[in-house]
Amino acid sequence: MTVAAVRTTRIIHVRQDSGQTVMKSLTPENAGLSLMGQRTSAPPISWLMQLALSRQDIISLAVGFTDNASLPVRETRDLIEDLLSSNATAPDILQYGTGTGNPDLRSLVADRTMRADKHACNVMDAGGVHATPAQDIYAADATIITNGSQQLLYMINECLCDPGDIVLVEDPTYFVFLSLGQSHGIEFRGVQLDIHGASHRHLEEVLENAKMNGTLPRVKYLYTPTYFQNPTGITTPFSRKIRLLETLRNYEKDAGHPLYLVEDAAYRELRFSGEDTPSSLASSLARDRVIYTGTFSKPFATGIRVGFGILPHHLHETIARIKGNHDFGTSNLLQHILRRALVTGKYDAHLQTLQERYSFKSQLMLEALQNYFPNSVSYRIPKGGLYFWVEIPNAGTGLNSDVFASALKQNVLYLPGDFCFADDPTRTKPDNHMRISFGGATDYSITNGIKRIGNALRECRIN
Amino acid sequence: MTVAAVRTTRIIHVRQDSGQTVMKSLTPENAGLSLMGQRTSAPPISWLMQLALSRQDIISLAVGFTDNASLPVRETRDLIEDLLSSNATAPDILQYGTGTGNPDLRSLVADRTMRADKHACNVMDAGGVHATPAQDIYAADATIITNGSQQLLYMINECLCDPGDIVLVEDPTYFVFLSLGQSHGIEFRGVQLDIHGASHRHLEEVLENAKMNGTLPRVKYLYTPTYFQNPTGITTPFSRKIRLLETLRNYEKDAGHPLYLVEDAAYRELRFSGEDTPSSLASSLARDRVIYTGTFSKPFATGIRVGFGILPHHLHETIARIKGNHDFGTSNLLQHILRRALVTGKYDAHLQTLQERYSFKSQLMLEALQNYFPNSVSYRIPKGGLYFWVEIPNAGTGLNSDVFASALKQNVLYLPGDFCFADDPTRTKPDNHMRISFGGATDYSITNGIKRIGNALRECRIN
Numbered sequence: 001m002t003v004a005a006v007r008t009t010r011i012i013h014v015r016q017d018s019g020q021t022v023m024k025s026l027t028p029e030n031a032g033l034s035l036m037g038q039r040t041s042a043p044p045i046s047w048l049m050q051l052a053l054s055r056q057d058i059i060s061l062a063v064g065f066t067d068n069a070s071l072p073v074r075e076t077r078d079l080i081e082d083l084l085s086s087n088a089t090a091p092d093i094l095q096y097g098t099g100t101g102n103p104d105l106r107s108l109v110a111d112r113t114m115r116a117d118k119h120a121c122n123v124m125d126a127g128g129v130h131a132t133p134a135q136d137i138y139a140a141d142a143t144i145i146t147n148g149s150q151q152l153l154y155m156i157n158e159c160l161c162d163p164g165d166i167v168l169v170e171d172p173t174y175f176v177f178l179s180l181g182q183s184h185g186i187e188f189r190g191v192q193l194d195i196h197g198a199s200h201r202h203l204e205e206v207l208e209n210a211k212m213n214g215t216l217p218r219v220k221y222l223y224t225p226t227y228f229q230n231p232t233g234i235t236t237p238f239s240r241k242i243r244l245l246e247t248l249r250n251y252e253k254d255a256g257h258p259l260y261l262v263e264d265a266a267y268r269e270l271r272f273s274g275e276d277t278p279s280s281l282a283s284s285l286a287r288d289r290v291i292y293t294g295t296f297s298k299p300f301a302t303g304i305r306v307g308f309g310i311l312p313h314h315l316h317e318t319i320a321r322i323k324g325n326h327d328f329g330t331s332n333l334l335q336h337i338l339r340r341a342l343v344t345g346k347y348d349a350h351l352q353t354l355q356e357r358y359s360f361k362s363q364l365m366l367e368a369l370q371n372y373f374p375n376s377v378s379y380r381i382p383k384g385g386l387y388f389w390v391e392i393p394n395a396g397t398g399l400n401s402d403v404f405a406s407a408l409k410q411n412v413l414y415l416p417g418d419f420c421f422a423d424d425p426t427r428t429k430p431d432n433h434m435r436i437s438f439g440g441a442t443d444y445s446i447t448n449g450i451k452r453i454g455n456a457l458r459e460c461r462i463n
Numbered sequence: 464m465t466v467a468a469v470r471t472t473r474i475i476h477v478r479q480d481s482g483q484t485v486m487k488s489l490t491p492e493n494a495g496l497s498l499m500g501q502r503t504s505a506p507p508i509s510w511l512m513q514l515a516l517s518r519q520d521i522i523s524l525a526v527g528f529t530d531n532a533s534l535p536v537r538e539t540r541d542l543i544e545d546l547l548s549s550n551a552t553a554p555d556i557l558q559y560g561t562g563t564g565n566p567d568l569r570s571l572v573a574d575r576t577m578r579a580d581k582h583a584c585n586v587m588d589a590g591g592v593h594a595t596p597a598q599d600i601y602a603a604d605a606t607i608i609t610n611g612s613q614q615l616l617y618m619i620n621e622c623l624c625d626p627g628d629i630v631l632v633e634d635p636t637y638f639v640f641l642s643l644g645q646s647h648g649i650e651f652r653g654v655q656l657d658i659h660g661a662s663h664r665h666l667e668e669v670l671e672n673a674k675m676n677g678t679l680p681r682v683k684y685l686y687t688p689t690y691f692q693n694p695t696g697i698t699t700p701f702s703r704k705i706r707l708l709e710t711l712r713n714y715e716k717d718a719g720h721p722l723y724l725v726e727d728a729a730y731r732e733l734r735f736s737g738e739d740t741p742s743s744l745a746s747s748l749a750r751d752r753v754i755y756t757g758t759f760s761k762p763f764a765t766g767i768r769v770g771f772g773i774l775p776h777h778l779h780e781t782i783a784r785i786k787g788n789h790d791f792g793t794s795n796l797l798q799h800i801l802r803r804a805l806v807t808g809k810y811d812a813h814l815q816t817l818q819e820r821y822s823f824k825s826q827l828m829l830e831a832l833q834n835y836f837p838n839s840v841s842y843r844i845p846k847g848g849l850y851f852w853v854e855i856p857n858a859g860t861g862l863n864s865d866v867f868a869s870a871l872k873q874n875v876l877y878l879p880g881d882f883c884f885a886d887d888p889t890r891t892k893p894d895n896h897m898r899i900s901f902g903g904a905t906d907y908s909i910t911n912g913i914k915r916i917g918n919a920l921r922e923c924r925i926n
Contacts, residue, residue, distance in 0.1 A: 026751055026777040032683060032720030033781060037622040040784045065559055073553040076796075080543045090536040094766035095903075096528055147610060147790045154789055159500040180788045220495060257495030288489055303557035303795035314489040318496060321503045325643045326617055326789070327610045331797055332766035333539075 035163065040183040044175065044419045047399075052413055059449040060413040064230065064386050065440025066302050070357045072341075072350045076301065079340045083333075097332035099324040100316075101145025101308070105339040109143050109308045112342070113292070116268070117283035120238070120276060142310050144320060147330050149266055149295040149307030153177060153223075155322045156262060156291055157184045159315060160220045168206060168222040170198050172389075172420030172433070174230045174264070177223060181422075188422030191222070195380075197236025198224050200243040207251045209426070221260035221291075222248060227268040227277055228385030231420050231435035235383070238278040245286050258289055260312075265294045269351055271384035272359035282310045291315065296338050298386075299351050306330060306338050358386065361438040361446060368447045372454030374463045386439035389417075395462055396431045406459045412452035498626065503646040507638065507882045510862075515876055522912040525876040527693065527849050528903025529765050533820045535804075535813045539764065542803045546796075560795035562787040563779075564608025564771070568802040572606050572771045575805070576755070579731070580746035583701070583739060605773050607783060608793050612729055612758040612770035616640060616686075618785045619725060619754055620647045622778060623683045631669060631685040633661050635852075635883030635896070637693045637727070640686060651885030654685065658843075660699025661687050663706040670714045672889070684723035684754075685711060690731040690740055691848030694883050694898040698846070701741040708749050721752055723775075728757045732814055734847035735822035745773045754778070759801050761849075762814050769793060769801045821849065824901040824909060831910045835917030837926045849902035852880075858925055859894045869919035875912050 028037070045063065052060040084090045100106070146152040161167065163185025169177070171190035181188060189210070192202040203222065210216040222244060226236040236244075241263070248259040263281050271277055282292035287310075295307040311319055323329070341347035362382060369379065369388065379390045397403050398416045407414060417433025436453070438446050491500070508526065515523040547553045563569070609615040624630065626648025632640070634653035644651060652673070655665040666685065673679040685707060689699040699707075704726070711722040726744050734740055745755035750773075758770040774782055786792070804810035825845060832842065832851065842853045860866050861879045870877060880896025899916070901909050 026721065026775065028777055028781055030720065031775075031777050032623060032718075032723075034621065034623055034625045034628070036625075036785070037781050040781060040788070042780075042784060043787055046787075068554045068558060071554045071557040073547050073550065073557065076557060077544065077547040081540065084536050084540040087536065091531045091534045094534040094536065094539060094764035095531060096765045147794070150788075151790045158497065160495060160497055162497045162499075165497070176791075183785065183788050255495075257493065258489065260495075301557040301796075302559045303799075305790065305792075305794040312489065312494075314491060314494050317505075318491055318500050318503060321505060322499070322646065324506055324509075325503070325613075325646050327614045327768065328639075329768075331610070331768040331794060333764075334794055334797065336766075 035185065036183060039185060041179075043179045045415070048413055048415070055411070058411045058413060059441070059445045059452065061436045061438070061441055061445070061449045061453075062413040062415040063440065064437050066298055066386070067354065067357050067361070067439060069442075070354055071301055072346070075341065075346045075350055076304070076337065079337050079344070079346065083336050083340055093333055093336045095332060097329050097335060099329045100320045101143070101330060102332065102335040102339060103140060105145055105335050105342075106140035106143040106308075108339060108342045109145070109294070110140050110310065113280065113282055113294070113310060116277070117279040120279035142313060142316055144309050144311060144316065144323060145330050145335055146307045146309065146323065147327070148297050148305040149264065149293040149309070150176070150180075151323075151326065152293050152307055152309045152319075153262075153264070154180055155319050155326070156221075157181060157186060158322055159318050160260065161186050164218060166210070166215060166219045168203065168219065169422050170224055170229065171422070171424075171427075171430075172231055172417065173223065173422065174225055175415075175419040177264075178422055187218075188424055189219075190422050190424040190427060193229075193232060193234060195234065196240045197226065197229070197234055198222070198240070198244055200240065200247045203244060203247050204250075207247065211251065211254050216251060216255045217257070219251075219255055219259060221262050223262045223264065225264040225266060226280070227265050228270060228382060230267065230385060231387050231415070231417070232389040233380055233382030233385050233387060235277065241278075241281050242284065242286075245281065245284070245289060249286075249289065260289050260291055262291045262293065265292060266298060267385040268294065269299045270355070270358060270386065272355055272362065277384075288312045288314070296347075299354060300338065300341060300347060304334050304337055306334050358384075358438070361441070361443070362388075364443055365436070365438040365446050365450060368450035372451045374454070374457050376462060377457065386437050388436045388438070390434045390436060392432045392434070392457070392462060394432070395460060397434045398431050401431070402460045403456060403462075406456035407453055410452040410456045410459075412449050412456065414453060498648065499646060502648060504642075506642045508878070511876055511878070518874070521874045521876060522904070522908045522915065523876040524899045524901070524904055524908070524912045524916075525878040526903065527900050529761055529849070530817065530820050530824070530902060532905075533817055534764055535809070538804065538809045538813055539767070539800065542800050542807070542809065546799050546803055556796055556799045558795060560792050560798060562792045563783045564606070564793060565795065565798040565802060566603060568608055568798050568805075569603035569606040569771075571802060571805045572608070572757070573603050573773065576743060576745055576757070576773060579740070580742040583742035605776060605779060607772050607774060607779065607786060608798055609770045609772065609786065610790070610793050611760050611768040612727065612756040612772070613639065613643075614786075614789065615756050615770055615772045615782075616725070616727070617643055618782050618789070619684075620644060620649060621785055622781050623723065624649050627681060629673070629678060629682045631666070631682065632885050633687055633692065634885070634887075634890075634893075635694055635880065636686065636885065637688055638878075638882040641885055650681075651887055652682075653885050653887040653890060656692075656695060656697060658697065659703045660689065660692070660697055661685070661703075661707055663703065663710045666707060666710050667713075670710065674714065674717050679714060679718045680720075682714075682718055682722060684725050686725045686727065688727040688729060689743070690728050691733060691845060693730065693848060694850050694878070694880070695852040696843060696845030696848050696850060698740060704741075704744050705747065705749075708744065708747070708752060711752070712749075723752050723754055725754045725756065728755060729761060730848040731757065732762045733817070733821060733849065735818055735825065740847075751775045751777070759810075762817060763801065763804060763810060767797050767800055769797050821847075821901070824904070824906070825851075827906055828899070828901040828909050828913060831913035835914045837917070837920050839925060840920070849900050851899045851901070853897045853899060855895045855897070855920070855925060857895070858923060860897045861894050864894070865923045866919060866925075869922045870916055873915040873919045873922075875915035875919070877916060
């Protein structure tokens with residue numbers, strides 16, 4: 001190293017240092033962030049997750065993780081061994097794929113959804129309605145493969161919503177979906193839930209209000225997780241879904257554009273064995289208003305992130321382009337693992353194991369709730385999904401509540417219910433629920449976690 | 464099925480059908496799309512890819528795919544077998560990970576980049592400058608793992624740019640990056656390239672113009688692929704990068720916010736053996752203005768999509784939040800494959816094979832160019848990456864040009880050079896280049912593809 005070179009280096013570094021005085025301490029506030037960058041807030045769950053990680057003795061029933069013990073380790077090993085053992089096909093699996101997803105996997109998704117819908121149509125639903133899906137409506141070219149269904153939810157917002165636009169959500173709804181919207185600058189309006197899902201009567205009221213106050217043109221779609229809804233566990237019958245669609249359609253003329261229904265079927269296959277689920281709207285004649293989203297991550301393995309959507313044809317191209325900009329297509333290896341799992345029947349075999357496992361775990365949590373929770377609290381017994389949704393009479397459950405503080409002292413975490421209600425200026429946000437998950441918890445944690453929450457509630461004089 | 468039920472069903476379907484008359488044929492134009500949805504155009508390459516797929520006899524040297532023959536099939540099988548053979552650790556691999564990425568992989572990324580930068584600092588660069596990275600600057604908590612580096616480029620735009628903001632790019636640049644920006648509503652200004660990368664003198668001119676015409680506050684960052692640039696193959700020495708940073712910094716006060724430099728190191732490791740690469744800016748003292756992006760996809764396997772970034776601390780949190788909204792974290796399985804590949808040395812062993820393979824393929828293409836191309840065309844011999852960038856004197860190469868038509872007739876595809884130039888209203892877009900890739904082509908296709916393009920050129924009387 002020559003002296004001259006050292007000097008040059010120093011001079012450059014001095015310049016850099018002195019340059020830093022222009023903007024002394026950079027924070028997100030003065031860092032030149034976009035509006036999205038500025039408004040994207042920390043997800044509400046992150047603090048709870050940090051807390052769970054930092055305290056080893058804590059039991060967390062807050063996060064919707066999936067069952068660890070039943071993860072398909074051997075199955076995945078065998079699938080990959082099969083996939084990569086043929087030198088003729090293996091390179092394709094490790095190469096780029098197409099942006100919208102592996103064609104075989106897309107066909108499998110379409111066929112699987114059609115089969116499930118057809119099966120459901122043989123059962124009359126609570127509204128006395130049989131769905132009669134057209135036979136030809138599924139085409140692999142209406143589907144898209146994504147990085148979990150969350151990426152698709154994100155892209156739906158990008159495709160349909162400008163900042164300031166309004167999305168209708170259920171009261172309560174999947175709280176992560178609210179974070180996505182918040183970041184995108186979306187406003188929310190809550191639609192009341194009854195035991196059959198979103199109320200079409202209240203939906204009409206919300207739309208009528210929007211029409212009256214001139215905000216209807218900003219309303220873009222209704223988001224509804226229709227199977228074992230997160231957090232309430234409610235499943236929406238086909239007849240209700242059709243009524244929701246009709247209600248939306250009645251306001252399209254005044255909105256000036258289609259009003260879509262986004263049907264999130266993430267938990268559709270996580271039902272406890274023996275239950276039938278209603279047909280989806282993806283097989284209804286109104287499918288040009290329906291965006292159907294699903295995932296293989298929760299039913300198979302969350303570490304293998306593959307989701308999918310069945311889209312109206314006129315939106316498919318745009319979402320596919322956005323996907324191409326996001327990432328040039330979901331990992332081909334992951335897609336091939338799922339494709340092969342479906343084809344070999346390993347996926348369905350695993351699903352059955354998982355359904356039995358969750359059936360057992362939900363039963364275990366139910367027994368603990370019956371044993372340890374005060375009589376005044378109420379909850380519905382879920383028939384699928386990963387959650388109990390518990391209502392506490394006359395007591396807040398939020399991060400600043402006595403109940404939450406008491407639970408923390410008892411070394412247990414639940415998800416405060418107010419996380420699941422959108423910021424809707426037209427109503428007061430309920431704050432007396434908790435979402436409790438049996439998904440990722442061990443049997444020990446389920447029983448003892450509920451016992452601890454029960455103690456916390458009694459400590460707050462809830463009996 | 465009762466008659467009543469059938470009737471109900473029919474009525475509903477009739478209502479749906481009649482409802483469809485409200486908006487007869489839905490197209491993206493009347494589908495209620497967002498501004499982003501409306502402006503996201505088809506990627507320019509998609510037509511070429513369709514064409515290549517539809518004509519079996521065509522040789523495509525247009526797309527930057529990677530070498531099929533050397534994909535790490537056995538390595539990947541062994542890695543996964545190792546990962547999933549222990550029941551103690553396997554479930555973690557198939558479960559959700561953390562949003563910013565596996566902590567071990569993040570450390571490996573940081574260490575690897577630091578080692579490469581340190582090694583580079585022992586070599587004086589073309590500007591006579593030694594980089595002296597501080598020892599303590601890398602921390603795993605400045606890194607993030609993404610779905611390929613493309614997702615990170617997307618999120619950088621989301622984090623820093625509102626529609627109408629300006630990003631500075633090289634003339635020419637990575638054309639997919641231009642698609643991302645187009646979708647986001649970003650405007651571009653081109654900065655001239657010389658043999659040492661983006662010209663800091665022209666950068667100053669561009670910034671000065673922006674200052675004069677009042678657009679400087681909308682300028683957010685300079686995007687530069689600094690290693691074996693796509694498409695030109697140019698590598699930017701450390702001294703030049705420092706000068707670019709200094710130039711940007713001189714305009715920060717007038718811009719009113721930091722002016723970042725996004726250093727895209729996608730091809731850094733795809734160098735032909737024996738060459739040293741300059742230190743990156745991630746190890747410079749000015750790292751609070753530098754966003755460093757890299758990928759394991761191209762050097763290992765494009766079907767395993769894992770990219771990464773090293774970010775200024777004040778941006779890390781925001782990008783991590785956006786990533787959490789995108790997808791809740793990159794597939795844990797894919798991250799573990801790469802982690803283990805790095806730890807076991809399989810990654811580096813594969814990289815060496817790949818470097819030798821691309822060295823051979825580029826040599827093969829060079830020989831074909833020397834044998835079959837007219838003397839009047841010019842190109843630089845790349846020392847890494849996947850491309851030759853060829854300049855044709857006085858003849859257009861675009862999709863509507865005689866040269867392209869002639870190439871099509873010869874059954875060969877190249878990437879028209881104008882794809883790689885941004886829509887910059889302040890200069891005319893050059894249209895007399897072609898990007899030719901030896902990445903995914905077979906040896907046969909390389910030789911014969913070049914021969915065919917040579918014939919096409921001669922057919923257009925280019926000699």
